Amino acid sequence: MPKVIAMAGKGGTGKTTISALLINYMLHNKLTPILAVDADANANLNELLNMDVELTLGEIRRDLKGDIPAHITRDQFMEMKVHQALIEATGFDLLVMGQPDGPGCYCAANQHLAMTMDKLADNYKYILVDNEAGMEHLSRMNLRSIDVLLVISDPSARGILTAKRISELTKPLAIEIKEKHLIVNRTPDPLPAELYAKIEETTESTDLPLAGILSSSDKLIQQELSGESYLNLPEDAAVIQQAYEIFSKIIK
Ligand SMILES: Nc1ncnc2c1ncn2[C@@H]1O[C@H](COP(=O)(O)OP(=O)(O)O)[C@@H](O)[C@H]1O
Numbered sequence: 588m589p590k591v592i593a594m595a596g597k598g599g600t601g602k603t604t605i606s607a608l609l610i611n612y613m614l615h616n617k618l619t620p621i622l623a624v625d626a627d628a629n630a631n632l633n634e635l636l637n638m639d640v641e642l643t644l645g646e647i648r649r650d651l652k653g654d655i656p657a658h659i660t661r662d663q664f665m666e667m668k669v670h671q672a673l674i675e676a677t678g679f680d681l682l683v684m685g686q687p688d689g690p691g692c693y694c695a696a697n698q699h700l701a702m703t704m705d706k707l708a709d710n711y712k713y714i715l716v717d718n719e720a721g722m723e724h725l726s727r728m729n730l731r732s733i734d735v736l737l738v739i740s741d742p743s744a745r746g747i748l749t750a751k752r753i754s755e756l757t758k759p760l761a762i763e764i765k766e767k768h769l770i771v772n773r774t775p776d777p778l779p780a781e782l783y784a785k786i787e788e789t790t791e792s793t794d795l796p797l798a799g800i801l802s803s804s805d806k807l808i809q810q811e812l813s814g815e816s817y818l819n820l821p822e823d824a825a826v827i828q829q830a831y832e833i834f835s836k837i838i839k
């Protein structure tokens with residue numbers, strides 16, 4: 588069974604950025620093979636990794652509702668399409684969920700998808716899910732448990748309380764969450780002592796332990812603007828060092 592790592596947090600807090608940095612870390616430490624799943628309707632993890640998306644699971648589910656070629660079953664069709672949608676790279680593959688369900692019933696399509704995902708998951712040691720705040724794709728992927736939920740927050744007391752609330756949205760999903768950690772992202776560099784005290788004070792009053800703090804980084808902004816992959820960030824960049832230190836404590 589692969590180990591499942593999922594992101595949670597409000598839009599714009601840094602889930603996709605931290606997903607890309609985590610893939611960088613895992614490749615560096617040979618924690619592979621990884622299935623990276625972009626589960627945001629406005630997929631953009633591929634952009635940070637400089638990969639092109641041709642087919643999303645949303646499109647496949649829509650196709651499955653209509654006519655499919657006569658000589659294959661719906662399961663075979665689903666499996667074939669999912670393999671087409673997998674974007675392969677060294678050490679990891681990327682799968683993009685795409686748009687959520689439109690009107691009409693997707694129950695059958697979702698059942699086929701769940702079966703295909705089960706089979707696919709066996710090929711990987713890790714599954715990394717870059718989620719949107721609503722986490723509606725999590726149940727669709729047929730994941731029974733999440734080993735590590737990384738909740739990302741902006742550096743404010745209110746942001747941290749929001750992160751805690753979002754992490755609780757997983758409760759009705761009937762998915763067991765084994766560990767939860769908070770990462771506070773985009774803190775001013777250097778970090779004012781008052782802000783650090785506030786972060787500690789807020790996390791102590793929640794059941795969300797603080798895994799670490801990632802500073803605001805001009806390097807990341809430049810990398811995003813240039814369109815160069817986050818996998819090529821230099822190892823000695825401050826943001827990489829900081830990210831590696833956080834991940835080394837939580838991903839084994
Ligand atoms: N540590 C950071 N330093 C500088 N910019 C950051 C940092 N983390 C995220 N950003 C920027 O903030 C924006 C939102 O981040 P993103 O990862 O897309 O958030 P989310 O996936 O949670 O919506 C992006 O433009 C990203 O480059």
Ligand SMILES: [Mg+2]
Pocket residue numbers: 602603604627631
């Ligand atoms: Mg995102």
